[in-house]
Amino acid sequence: MKQITLSEVASLLSQHDDFKILTHSYPDGDCLGCGYALAFALRKLGKRANVAVDGKLPSKFTYLVKNYEEQDFTPAYIVSVDVAAPALLGESVMEGVDHIDLCIDHHGTNSLDADCKYVDDTAAAAAEIIWEILELLHVEIDEDIAAGIYTGVSTDTGCFLYTNTTPQTHRIAAQVMPYCNWQEINNINFVIKTRAKLRMERLVYKTMEFHAAGQCAIIYTTLAMCEALKSGDDEMEGLANIPRRIEGVKIGITMREKPGGVFKISVRTNDGINAAEFCRQFGGGGHPAASGCSIEGDLGTVKKILVDAAEAYLQ
């Protein structure tokens, strides 16, 4: 594995063709925005490029693919975007892939195995890196590329809210906004709530518990709750940010029951508490203020494990 520079990334992309771009499982706005922006850009340079997405593209992101059609070719160069760890590469994404040529990411904890690697953890979103690459490649921006980049930088920063935002994030937004319907993108990602989501939030607020003298807040969803409200992943989005927003909370934990007796845990932290370190105890990881892991067990057991861990961690 070789750590390379941004201009080396640009060179590799210009030298190769027939790209397969890998995104991570539970695909979010940043990996999808990166994937499609890069694919559209490579196509503009006369190359072939497809984006591999684990499972179905979340319906809210269909605006990213309105001009996208899968191309028919055998992949010759494999690029991952925004994928921090091998476990985040879904089976369907890895079909026919035996190695990764180039890994582009912004997670400081990146543990992917790739021939060449460019990781910049000062970038708020991987889309910032993609944008800088496209500038080096002199790609002419269009609506599809702009929508991908704007989606990446805005979703990974909670619409320029989170502390990972930088002046560069804003400068990139200013550059791409004129080319895409960012108002609609904001509406989809940050504003409009379905009534189903509203119902889910109201239910989730009722599960909120405070521990460690109010420094830890924990909420959960169960399969039964989802069934009662006929809710799916769409209604779950953003829930993870609820607990850490309460005054005094340093560790905000969201537990989501998944089929098979496992809970998917999202941890969000304030005041310099390291969420990635907290999650590593349970085999997870991520960013310093936003990480995740999975824990097997029933609701009470998993909650107790987390609350105990949070209380110990906060001491």
Add this chain to the structure above:
Amino acid sequence: MKQITLSEVASLLSQHDDFKILTHSYPDGDCLGCGYALAFALRKLGKRANVAVDGKLPSKFTYLVKNYEEQDFTPAYIVSVDVAAPALLGESVMEGVDHIDLCIDHHGTNSLDADCKYVDDTAAAAAEIIWEILELLHVEIDEDIAAGIYTGVSTDTGCFLYTNTTPQTHRIAAQVMPYCNWQEINNINFVIKTRAKLRMERLVYKTMEFHAAGQCAIIYTTLAMCEALKSGDDEMEGLANIPRRIEGVKIGITMREKPGGVFKISVRTNDGINAAEFCRQFGGGGHPAASGCSIEGDLGTVKKILVDAAEAYLQ
């Protein structure tokens, strides 16, 4: 009254001294951010300047005045910032003021009487205009000025979310961020919720009604609710954005009972519905997507007036 250019505004400010800067009642982040940024800047230019605020400075904005002390002088030049209408000038603010020399604003509906006026309704926040003036005046940016400008541009755009945001808003944010603790400013204005606010929101969600086939959502707070939760204005903030965020809602109305049998109404709209026009029927006004008015009456009467008006307006 004379409409003047931005460079004429800058000239007037350099030519005069002993400024009183007027902000609007129910002061928000934009008028306060403008007021203090301008005052600090004028002081840097060797002038005297005070900011007049109606009532007490909301406690969340105390970070704007940590280096501010009232200066002792007789005002010689009166400047209003972000004040759209005469009715928005509180009595205490107007003490000793018999006319306004210069009005700087970004409300297209501006109806203030002033000797000179600069209104740019393409600016997302009045703070954008102030920033452009400070650039013309070659004021060296510092933390106080940056905090004011960042507060103005971020709060008036809901942290770069609302459709009034422009590339210029982002460019200004990128320029001022390095000089101020914008993370803390975001935390204060957009992230942290007190438990009291959480309780208020949960109560308010219970009041939500849908009308006009789901195109109008209306919520309310009453004095009794505030008393039961011991809530004040701090807990009210942001409530106005709740109804219009629900899928399908075109007119979102928030009613807040005030002492004296009057409701303060906030109207937020989607899909090009004109909130200012809607509010003008009741003697109010504001921005196309965010306006307000006051209506006297009891809860049921005022709600019926608003729902009837919304249903008529949506037809």
